[in-house]
Amino acid sequence: xxxxxxxxxxxxxxxxxxxxxxxxxxxxxxxxxxxxxxxxxxxxxxxxxxxxxxxxxxxxxxxxxxxxxxxxxxxxxxxxxxxxxxxxxxxxxxxxxxxxxxxxxxxxxxxx
Amino acid sequence: xxxxxxxxxxxxxxxxxxxxxxxxxxxxxxxxxxxxxxxxxxxxxxxxxxxxxxxxxxxxxxxxxxxxxxxxxxxxxxxxxxxxxxxxxxxxxxxxxxxxxxxxxxxxxxxxxxx
Numbered sequence: 001x002x003x004x005x006x007x008x009x010x011x012x013x014x015x016x017x018x019x020x021x022x023x024x025x026x027x028x029x030x031x032x033x034x035x036x037x038x039x040x041x042x043x044x045x046x047x048x049x050x051x052x053x054x055x056x057x058x059x060x061x062x063x064x065x066x067x068x069x070x071x072x073x074x075x076x077x078x079x080x081x082x083x084x085x086x087x088x089x090x091x092x093x094x095x096x097x098x099x100x101x102x103x104x105x106x107x108x109x110x111x112x
Numbered sequence: 113x114x115x116x117x118x119x120x121x122x123x124x125x126x127x128x129x130x131x132x133x134x135x136x137x138x139x140x141x142x143x144x145x146x147x148x149x150x151x152x153x154x155x156x157x158x159x160x161x162x163x164x165x166x167x168x169x170x171x172x173x174x175x176x177x178x179x180x181x182x183x184x185x186x187x188x189x190x191x192x193x194x195x196x197x198x199x200x201x202x203x204x205x206x207x208x209x210x211x212x213x214x215x216x217x218x219x220x221x222x223x224x225x226x227x
Binding site: 041095 | 116143144145147154155156157160162167168170202204206208214215216217218219220221
């Protein structure tokens with residue numbers, strides 16, 4: 001019930017392409033779904049987040065799509081750049097707590 | 113505004129020892145959460161402190177403990193260290209106003225190596 005499943009584990013995309021990472025959750029009490037980006041040697045950085053009352057949120061080249069009935073959400077990175085090469089984590093929580101449940105992470109490599 | 117700071121950044125200990133890690137949250141943030149990151153288990157929630165009280169706890173043994181001070185700074189302690197405790201320990205702070213999303217901002221982490 002507490003798991004968040006993330007796929008794929010790794011992803012290679014050409015520069016300018018679209019990177020898509022998917023996550024699925026089980027606990028219907030979750031009401032906050034952030035994505036984090038982590039570079040080697042750094043802590044995770046909040047990238048973009050969504051609440052279940054909207055189906056899509058866009059910030060620059062990053063878009064979250066949210067499907068409440070399927071309990072799935074995904075991150076789309078448009079016009080992927082080599083600087084986007086990092087590990088991406090989806091997460092879920094009940095906004096009343098400070099407990100984030102993370103997916104296993106996706107290592108993205110954007111080839112020039 | 114300064115971000116979340118964690119000290120020390122690196123630690124090397126031997127089995128059986130204990131260790132204390134420190135976290136200073138973003139100014140004004142009242143909630144501090146701790147996570148353990150390992151290649152095998154990923155990011156796992158340890159505990160959360162809010163207004164000096166532990167509000168949530170993850171599935172870790174009692175060797176892992178923490179506390180929060182009146183200025184919101186937090187410490188976590190691991191006693192009787194085991195080899196498997198080698199990990200990156202991350203602290204995250206959030207404002208945690210009622211009804212607001214749980215936006216957590218992470219520090220750079222403390223890399224603990226247990227020999």
